[in-house]
Amino acid sequence: MAYDFKELDDGVVKTTEWLQADLKTVRTGRANPSILDHVVVEAYGGQLPLAQVGSVSTEDARTLKISVWDAGLAKPVERALQDANLGLSVMADDTGIRVISPELTGERREELKKVVKSKLEEARVRMRGVRALAMQQLDSQKKEGLSEDDHRRFQADVQKRIDTGMESLESIADKKVTEISE
Secondary structure, three states: OOOOOHHHHHHHHHHHHHHHHHHHOOOOOOOOHHHHOOOEEEEOOEEEEHHHOEEEEEEEOOEEEEEEOOHHHHHHHHHHHHHOOOOOEEEEEOOEEEEEOOOOOHHHHHHHHHHHHHHHHHHHHHHHHHHHHHHHHHHHHHHOOOOHHHHHHHHHHHHHHHHHHHHHHHHHHHHHHHHHHO
16 A cells, blocks of 8 residues: 655645745835735726736846736825835826835844744745645545654654655745845
């Protein structure tokens, strides 16, 4: 009897991807278009993601430029950016909308590092949940006839995969902390 690691591996990958996506929303000193991924604009009688009403490009290290495809949506886009409360300056002009990232103060950098650490801890908790589920499945297989040696071997394999996933999470968080520190 063999243990199928597919569900475990999927859980590790999903947790890693979740942390990467969540950390993209943490603002660093540089302008990054992904910080606007969660901005929703009231347009055409519904709620649309910013990417569906205009294009976002990086103008310089601290400035993003939004080119709205329908000129009538410039004001709703500007309002949505201000309502998103991202701590960014929003300026509209005749060529589009500029979003400027202010310089980070030392105090703000420390706050952002704490945010990254809390998101890392949340990812660790998710990873431990993935491990617990795999261990429960192994225990139920043991009751169904999995040998003691196979059980221990599979548990060790589960732990190795979780350890690798945890190292990946640490690496992602360390990279983000380094971005914030620069």
